[in-house]
Amino acid sequence: xxxxxxxxxxxxxxxxxxxxxxxxxxxxxxxxxxxxxxxxxxxxxxxxxxxxxxxxxxxxxxxxxxxxxxxxxxxxxxxxxxxxxxxxxxxxxxxxxxxxxxxxxxxxxxxxxxxxxxxxxxxxxxxxxxxxxxxxxxxxxxxxxxxxxxxxxxxxxxxxxxxxxxxxxxxxxxxxxxxxxxxxxxxxxxxxxxxxxxxxxxxxxxxxxxxxxxxxxxxxxxxxxxxxxxxxxxxxxxxxxxxxxxxxxxxxxxxxxxxxxxxxxxxxxxxxxxxxxxxxxxxxxxxxxxxxxxxxxxxxxxxxxxxxxxxxxxxxxxxxxxxxxxxxxxxxxxxxxxxxxxxxxx
Ligand code: NAD
Numbered sequence: 001x002x003x004x005x006x007x008x009x010x011x012x013x014x015x016x017x018x019x020x021x022x023x024x025x026x027x028x029x030x031x032x033x034x035x036x037x038x039x040x041x042x043x044x045x046x047x048x049x050x051x052x053x054x055x056x057x058x059x060x061x062x063x064x065x066x067x068x069x070x071x072x073x074x075x076x077x078x079x080x081x082x083x084x085x086x087x088x089x090x091x092x093x094x095x096x097x098x099x100x101x102x103x104x105x106x107x108x109x110x111x112x113x114x115x116x117x118x119x120x121x122x123x124x125x126x127x128x129x130x131x132x133x134x135x136x137x138x139x140x141x142x143x144x145x146x147x148x149x150x151x152x153x154x155x156x157x158x159x160x161x162x163x164x165x166x167x168x169x170x171x172x173x174x175x176x177x178x179x180x181x182x183x184x185x186x187x188x189x190x191x192x193x194x195x196x197x198x199x200x201x202x203x204x205x206x207x208x209x210x211x212x213x214x215x216x217x218x219x220x221x222x223x224x225x226x227x228x229x230x231x232x233x234x235x236x237x238x239x240x241x242x243x244x245x246x247x248x249x250x251x252x253x254x255x256x257x258x259x260x261x262x263x264x265x266x267x268x269x270x271x272x273x274x275x276x277x278x279x280x281x282x283x284x285x286x287x288x289x290x291x292x293x294x295x296x297x298x299x300x301x302x303x304x305x306x307x308x309x310x311x312x313x314x315x316x317x318x319x320x321x322x323x324x325x326x327x328x329x330x331x332x333x334x335x336x337x338x339x340x341x342x343x344x345x346x
Contacts, residue, residue: 091118092118092119092318093115093318093322094118094120095119095120095121096115096119096120096121096176096177097120097121097122097123097176098115098120098121098122098123098175098177099123099164099165099168099178099179099212099216100115100122100123100124100181101125101155101178101179101181101208102155103179104124104125104126104132104134104137105136105282105283106280106282106310107232107313108124108179108182109140109310110313110314111317112124112140114317115314115317115318115321116146116148118318119146120146120321121148121172121173122141122146123149123150123151123168123172124140124141124149124151125152125153125182126150126152127152127153127155128153128154128160149168149172151168155182155208155212161211164215165216165219174219174223175219175223176225176227176321177227177321178213178217178230179317179321180208180213180254181232182204182205183204183205183232184200184204184284185244185284186200186244188243188246197246198246201247201250202249202253205250205254206254209231216229217229217261217265217270221268221270226268226269226270226271227271228271228273228321229265229272230273230321231272231273231275232275232313233255234247234276235277235278235336237252237255237276238252238340251276255332258330262329263330266329271329272330273320273325273328273329273331273332273333274333275316275320276334276336277336278302278337279298279302279307279337279339280307280308280309280312281308301339302339302342303337303338303339303341303342304338307337316333
């Protein structure tokens with residue numbers, strides 16, 4: 001770090017009153033730690049390469065977020081300085097409980113895996129009736145280093161959604177983050193679209209997002225301490241996509257739902273944001289990926305000149321779910337290689 005302070009974001013949310021702040025770096029391979037207090041008595045650690053370890057002894061409220069930075073002895077006590085683990089500092093979702101819908105493939109699978117790698121306990125939702133999805137969800141959970149469960153539920157069914165959220169709370173103890181990712185699209189001209197097709201797309205994408213996030217938010221309010229709602233919308237929450245009117249309508253509606261909820265749920269400390277992927281290489285785009293002409297046309301529209309990877313969407317989800325995004329609500333994060341900014345020059 002060449003003597004330049006590097007800040008790791010911490011926010012005082014749930015506080016352990018009366019705890020003393022005592023931090024010592026005992027190992028030269030671990031960055032030295034000092035502490036500063038800002039005007040609001042929030043702690044911020046400043047990592048200074050080569051600086052002597054500093055022990056701070058103040059009887060001040062201790063932010064819960066520090067729990068995730070201190071390992072293995074947990075929050076500091078007056079009994080002695082805990083060990084600061086640099087590795088633990090990258091566990092940005094340590095011990096949070098997250099539900100990711102439609103997580104047996106594509107973006108949802110990448111989000112679930114990345115959340116688990118960041119220390120979260122993850123419920124991996126998959127749709128009923130697909131042994132392939134069930135096997136993928138169960139294999140994912142088995143590969144996690146944290147607690148996880150595979151949960152079958154059709155997000156367009158209120159009954160299944162309620163049962164799924166109840167199971168997450170019963171088995172993982174609480175729910176801190178809900179990633180509303182499950183989605184489908186049907187390509188059909190507006191004049192040909194049937195009621196069944198319209199209702200199916202809106203049922204999964206919009207109603208499913210409503211029902212899952214409502215059930216999760218009710219739990220978050222009940223348990224206290226805030227929470228995170230993340231919707232996987234699309235660049236088509238904003239830009240048109242002829243032949244996909246039901247899909248665009250569902251994603252545009254999610255955008256307005258998210259903006260409303262950011263205000264309604266703010267008093268409960270629940271942040272609400274969208275991620276708007278562009279063209280990501282997942283099963284939903286298999287027909288384009290398999291068609292060289294369609295693929296070339298699609299890539300031509302993307303300033304970065306390639307499809308995105310599910311992991312590149314997952315990185316943004318980690319940020320939004322982490323304490324670092326505590327002041328971020330009501331926004332859409334585009335992960336689209338510049339697609340929405342594309343212009344045709346002639
Ligand atoms: P995907 O097809 O791999 O993922 C969609 C997931 O939703 C699948 O696992 C599927 O089983 C699940 N699902 C479908 N219906 C369900 C239901 N009723 N209940 C529960 N789960 C259900 O494709 P993806 O690209 O990973 O899509 C994930 C999300 O990202 C979707 O909401 C999609 O609209 C959005 N998105 C994707 C792209 C892209 O280019 N891939 C772009 C913009 C937005």
